[in-house]
Amino acid sequence: MKNSYRVKNKLTLLIVITFSYLGFAQITDQEQIKKIYDTALSQGKGYDWLNYLSNQIGGRLSGSIQAQQAIDYTKAQLDSLGVDEVWLQPVMVPKWVRGTPEFAYFETTPGVTTNVAICALGGSVATPQQGIKAGIIEVDGIEQLTVLGKDKIEGKIVFFNKPMDPTLINTFSSYSNCVDQRYAGALEASKFGALGVIVRSMNLRLDDFPHTGSMSYGDQLVNERIPAAAISTNAADLLSTSLKLNPEIKFYFKQNCKQFDDVQSFNVIAEIKGTSKPDEIIVFGGHLDSWDLGDGAHDDGAGCVQSMEVLNLFKKTGYKPKRTVRVVLFMNEENGLRGGNKYAEVAASQNEKHIFALESDSGGFTPRGFSFDSTDKDFEKIKGWKSLFEPYLVHYFEKGSGGADIGPLKNEDIVLAGLRPDSQRYFDHHHSENDTFDQVNKRELELGAASMASLIYLVDKYGF
Amino acid sequence: MKNSYRVKNKLTLLIVITFSYLGFAQITDQEQIKKIYDTALSQGKGYDWLNYLSNQIGGRLSGSIQAQQAIDYTKAQLDSLGVDEVWLQPVMVPKWVRGTPEFAYFETTPGVTTNVAICALGGSVATPQQGIKAGIIEVDGIEQLTVLGKDKIEGKIVFFNKPMDPTLINTFSSYSNCVDQRYAGALEASKFGALGVIVRSMNLRLDDFPHTGSMSYGDQLVNERIPAAAISTNAADLLSTSLKLNPEIKFYFKQNCKQFDDVQSFNVIAEIKGTSKPDEIIVFGGHLDSWDLGDGAHDDGAGCVQSMEVLNLFKKTGYKPKRTVRVVLFMNEENGLRGGNKYAEVAASQNEKHIFALESDSGGFTPRGFSFDSTDKDFEKIKGWKSLFEPYLVHYFEKGSGGADIGPLKNEDIVLAGLRPDSQRYFDHHHSENDTFDQVNKRELELGAASMASLIYLVDKYGF
Incomplete structure (x- = not known):
């Protein structure tokens, strides 16, 4: 009995030690x-x-x-x-659908056009089937709409061209600082009589890709909504430079996206x-x-x-x-x-x-x-x-x-x-x-x- | 006099304060x-x-x-x-020059060949003009040459296929752990009678680019030097798998690089x-x-x-x-x-x-x-x-x-x-x-x- 008890005890001890060891090995945070x-x-x-x-x-x-x-x-x-x-x-x-590829150009003098890369913003309405062609006015963010006022904006396309700030280390902060022009630009510009909006892509790099993203009309009536598209950063810079040389530039764009x-x-x-x-x-x-x-x-x-x-x-x-x-x-x-x-x-x-x-x-x-x-x-x-x-x-x-x-x-x-x-x-x-x-x-x-x-x-x- | 002195003193103080302030502002480490x-x-x-x-x-x-x-x-x-x-x-x-593009294939049975992407290692000698065709033996790093010995290596091409370790967070450590096969593989394999060496590219990714890099013959006599090339990681995996199915595979490669x-x-x-x-x-x-x-x-x-x-x-x-x-x-x-x-x-x-x-x-x-x-x-x-x-x-x-x-x-x-x-x-x-x-x-x-x-x-x- 005594011997058997001892053996049992030793076995128990061994089992306990073994399990503790395995247990310990398994749960060390560094190791896991x-x-x-x-x-x-x-x-x-x-x-x-x-x-x-x-x-x-x-x-x-x-x-x-x-x-x-x-x-x-x-x-x-x-x-x-x-x-x-x-x-x-x-x-x-x-369910929002982009439809056929968007098309846009700007016209410096009648017949002299430059195609630019755009894409409809997600949730945007389409342009009329024949597209929109109008004068275009550049603004450095939504705040500037009020400064310009209805006189300068009515009947035009608004070109939101506030760039992302390259000096912020966290690029999401740069994004947050100017994404309002994409999200609410169309709604705000429509209040001043704009016909449509073109928004600089939320991209720190200069390249040829237009970047889409969500936008909202809030509870605006459907017949008051104006179409919104993003333009690539390269095209935005080109358009901006061209506008400085000739503020009378006409901009044309066409998109046939639809909300189902x-x-x-x-x-x-x-x-x-x-x-x-x-x-x-x-x-x-x-x-x-x-x-x-x-x-x-x-x-x-x-x-x-x-x-x-x-x-x-x-x-x-x-x-x-x-x-x-x-x-x-x-x-x-x-x-x-x-x-x-x-x-x-x-x-x-x-x-x-x-x-x-x-x-x-x-x-x-x-x-x-x-x-x-x-x-x-x-x-x-x-x-x-x-x-x-x-x-x-x-x-x-x-x-x-x-x-x-x-x-x-x-x-x-x-x-x-x-x-x-x-x-x-x-x-x-x-x-x-x-x-x-x-x-x-x-x-x-x-x-x-x-x-x-x-x-x-x-x-x-x-x-x- | 007294008044004038006071004014001067005040002016000096002002100048000192101003310069100190400017100086301080300019040298704040955070600001600079x-x-x-x-x-x-x-x-x-x-x-x-x-x-x-x-x-x-x-x-x-x-x-x-x-x-x-x-x-x-x-x-x-x-x-x-x-x-x-x-x-x-x-x-x-x-001045080392690569010459015309390298060419390589392996032959599983006579006439059945698979082209593979290789490039000469920097400093390698050329193959003979007609290229080298021989049996090929895979090793997992330089150390394995001694294990295999002259019997298994002589007259063959040695295929160094030790991969970079993916679990190391610093990829330079993975590189250090296996770059010896690229740098000294040819010199070491030639001591066992190898005809040439093919080295797995120093690349953690599976892709089709062969990666060159320096290799050395030490003070080996020119006529004892054997050519060395890198093979892409995709091709290295394919070759390794094929060798497991058929160890009798022949490997062919040709390069005409030259040291001036x-x-x-x-x-x-x-x-x-x-x-x-x-x-x-x-x-x-x-x-x-x-x-x-x-x-x-x-x-x-x-x-x-x-x-x-x-x-x-x-x-x-x-x-x-x-x-x-x-x-x-x-x-x-x-x-x-x-x-x-x-x-x-x-x-x-x-x-x-x-x-x-x-x-x-x-x-x-x-x-x-x-x-x-x-x-x-x-x-x-x-x-x-x-x-x-x-x-x-x-x-x-x-x-x-x-x-x-x-x-x-x-x-x-x-x-x-x-x-x-x-x-x-x-x-x-x-x-x-x-x-x-x-x-x-x-x-x-x-x-x-x-x-x-x-x-x-x-x-x-x-x-x-």
Whole structure:
């Protein structure tokens, strides 16, 4: 008996030691995070997924066939990961269609014309079938409309040419500082009797790509709405110079875009159930819709595949989350945010408890860090994790907004966060035909996914 | 008298206060550095210079006409900056010429061939005129030659296929870990009776570009030297897979590169003399030569124009350095380091006192920081400046090497430093026909130049 007892005891001890050792080895944060990065860089699936989304499907404007193909494809890929649940969340989305390619030129003297690259802004009305030809007046932002007044604007096309500020290090700040001319330029100019608006592309680079993006007429009557188009930065500079030489230039443009009735679409959702706290939800995602000009590789195919990759990395590294981790590929961020709103609405109606939401919607570039919308107390906790990311050259942990799609989840109990990749090249591509798969670097994409997975791992482990 | 004295005194006081205030305003480090970054991003000249070097001149292999054109062009541009002195420093350089395009295929069964993309390694001998056709044996790095031995290698072509490790965050570390097979593979394999070597391109990405680079025969007799070529990563994977199915594959390659006698060339040098300590020299530069396949935009046109830009930024911001600041565009870094050696030799012979040397030779990507080869004491001082760079997202200040060209300056009195841009994309381009101007982002290039200028400003102001 005694001997047997001893043997048992020794065995128990051995088992305890062994398990402790294994347990310890498995939960060292440095080690788990290294496993995540190593796996992303050597066995990541995101780049192949993005290749398919970009090159087999292409631009995924809300309500388009491509958007539906992307829903079907990503759902099938998420199914293949062997996670606990994958489903589609119905949401009605707006359907805007560009129609045939836009056409524009300016005329310095009758018969002497120069073609310029334009594209309709998303949500714009068409021009009359024969196009619009009128005098054109340049303004340096919306504020200048009031200075000029109805006298100078009525019967003309307004050319919004406020450039992005090149001296701001974060290019999203430059974007924020002048995107109002794109979003509200047509509405505001119409109040002064303008016939249409042409807006300098939101692009820091001089090139020939016009960049589309959302615009709004607010609740303006349909018959008062005027058409709006973006012009490439090179063409904007040329037009501006030409106007200085000859203010009498006439501008012509034609576009036949159209807004249809809302159509059925879906958010794509997949999750791994938490082992010990399944009711606490950690959500992360990007938006599956894109503009129609490029293939939406950076905006936001990258964010979608990085979010899907988080589940893949947890599976591949054998990490079983305590809390429920859920990826959402939101539909219709670009021109309506219907997916983000629907997700938050359903979450609220089901009393789901979200503790953390992370969005990747700033391009598939080298990750520099994260921005956090949180209480000071939670932010202090988060900053305690910062040194774990330094070996991966991820240094930026600052307060800031999370992302458009997760914004509707905001309440006092949730921490919102955004992945912050290097922003220098983003607006070279954003919303233009230059947003294509070949402009995404595999390693940069994978490092972003690994950074997201590492942060989610820490949130899951330590909570808030 | 009394009154007049008082007035004078007040005037003096006013003048002193005014000058102190102006002086203070001008020398606030934050302000000067912001001026430098703002100027680089809004009035930088580097991108236009690089456009000319890349698209009007092209690849600048040592001893080529293009290398001489680049010397003439950069000297003229430096002259136009209105600095104190611009001169050419003579240096003899090796002249290696690629000849007609290389050709290679592998033959799985007689008559069934697959063409593969190769390029001669820099410094390689030609194949015999009819090419070399032989069995091919794959090895995972130089170490494996000894394991296989003469029996398995003699009469064959050796295929070095050790890949770069994707899990290392700094891609230069992956490069260092396997570049020996490119540099010394031919010399080592010839000792086992190999007829030639084919080396997997130093590229983390799977693509179709073969990447050249330097190799050496040491002091091997000319008639014992065997030819060496790089093969693209896609072709390397295909060849490796095919060899697993059929180890009897024959490989054919032909190249007619040639080493000529040394020719005259130059380092291009320009400086602003220091106002109070002109004998203390701060030197910075890149290398003006490049490989011949692309146009050498990242390696190292970027480093050259960033270094030239430092002088431009000091001129444009009105900063007058206390010490002498000198740019050197080194010749022949790629296949000889003759320019770097010559510069150090002349500096020593003239008893010049260099206190700091900074090289940019890691591509024109977003700057992440600097590496420093210095004493601990100097490094502590440098780390005190780190927070000044954080608004520009420049966080990496670590001990490490400076750069190849400035290496020969090393002694106990000098601090050597290297600009460390984001390294993820570098080896997609390095030494291949894919190293072209269109792959350089203007802002990323300018941010690197501003980071260099800011560091040089601090070294000039505070010394070591």
